[in-house]
Amino acid sequence: MSDLLQRLRSRGWRLTSQRRVVAEVLDGDHVHLTADEVHLRAAARLPEISRATVYNTLGELVAIGEVLEVSTVGRAKRYDPNARRPHQHLMCSGCGMIRDVHPVGNALGDLPESERFGFAVGSVEITYRGLCPACA
Amino acid sequence: MSDLLQRLRSRGWRLTSQRRVVAEVLDGDHVHLTADEVHLRAAARLPEISRATVYNTLGELVAIGEVLEVSTVGRAKRYDPNARRPHQHLMCSGCGMIRDVHPVGNALGDLPESERFGFAVGSVEITYRGLCPACA
DNA sequence: TCCTACGATGGACTTCGTCCAAGTCAAGAA
DNA sequence: TTCTTGACTTGGACGAAGTCCATCGTAGGA
Incomplete structure (x- = not known):
């Protein structure tokens, strides 16, 4: 996952503690969290983090292709960090x-x-x- | 589409004007309307029809398999009446x-x-x- | 160390959808 | 045909998910 942080830095991202925590939360295989779950887990490590920041960061990660949005009928979107290997x-x-x-x-x-x-x-x-x- | 009305009747559905209008709106190929669009078009024929009724009817049609819900990333659900032929x-x-x-x-x-x-x-x-x- | 533009914050707002109490009416019974 | 009844509809309140924005804070370069 520090790979991810490196890639983000090389794209000119400021590495704030909030972005770091969101990236950490998304680490692993078979991870498909909703934005709310990401916020919950991020807040466990960084209690002040706001929902808006989580949404912003997830949106940015999706935009640059580091994370996939998984559409689920009738439920909240889920975010899949395994974007680099097709599946x-x-x-x-x-x-x-x-x-x-x-x-x-x-x-x-x-x-x-x-x-x-x-x-x-x-x-x-x-x-x-x-x-x-x-x-x- | 009167086929559909017949099938609904044979399932014990009351054929109300609202349900008839929703069924008519969903007629055709390549139709993938959002609930809101269904409501808009239904209201053009039956101005008093309520959003709740449209949601109820769509939900019932999905439950009995006459209509499919199509998941779209991030946007409102779409409803596909072409449920009887797999595609x-x-x-x-x-x-x-x-x-x-x-x-x-x-x-x-x-x-x-x-x-x-x-x-x-x-x-x-x-x-x-x-x-x-x-x-x- | 200082500056400043980029990022974070939180609360208001929007969109999409569900729920509910009360009123209405389709369709079977007589 | 009229009556009856419970299924259906209504509108508004509610809720969840997501966006927007004015303001504040800080990462990182000078």
Whole structure:
């Protein structure tokens, strides 16, 4: 994660304690926290940190591609720090838990030219849904 | 769409003017309206219809599988009446326009057992992203 | 050490959606 | 046809998630 801090610094980011804490909170695999959870965990280490700062920092991290936003139907956005290695998601329809997964095959190639409607298709996002062992 | 009304009646639904209007608004292909847009269009035909009723009706239609909720990163949910024929989505990163698409291949089968983490995987949702001709 | 522009703060505000008590009405019964 | 009843609708309050903004604080260069 100090890699991340280095990359941020080289982009001209000021390394404030708030940004450092947000980056630390997002460290790890299979991490898919909501903004509120990020705020909660960040506040445990830095009690004065504000919600606005967490939203700002997450938004900036998403903008520069260090973090992905995961869209979840009807729930708060989740933030996925594993942006540097391509992967897809498996989501529990019961509790909302998310795991990173790596399907085989080439989903982009599975979309025929005739189905592209003139779009310049650049990426594909796949979400598998089902019940996790705990919810089943 | 009168098919839909018949199916709803056979499920014991009362066919109120409000429900009829919501069903009419959702008629067609490549329709992906937000709840607010549904309300706007419904109100054009039935000015007294309330937001709560639109939300209720959409929720019920989703619950019985006649309409799909489409997750869009960050924006309001969209409702897709084309629930009876399986399809995926192609979304413009510029303007947010959505088209229904039909990829070849078997995305569900592309997820190896070792990547399922004990989940009972039931469905897969694929969103292709790119720029539409107008935005490119 | 000092300066200053970039970043943080917190509270108001917006958007999207849900809930509820009270009123209305579709459709079956007589 | 009229009656009855409980399912449906309404509008407004409420809540969660997210944005905006004026002001204050401070990282890091001079």
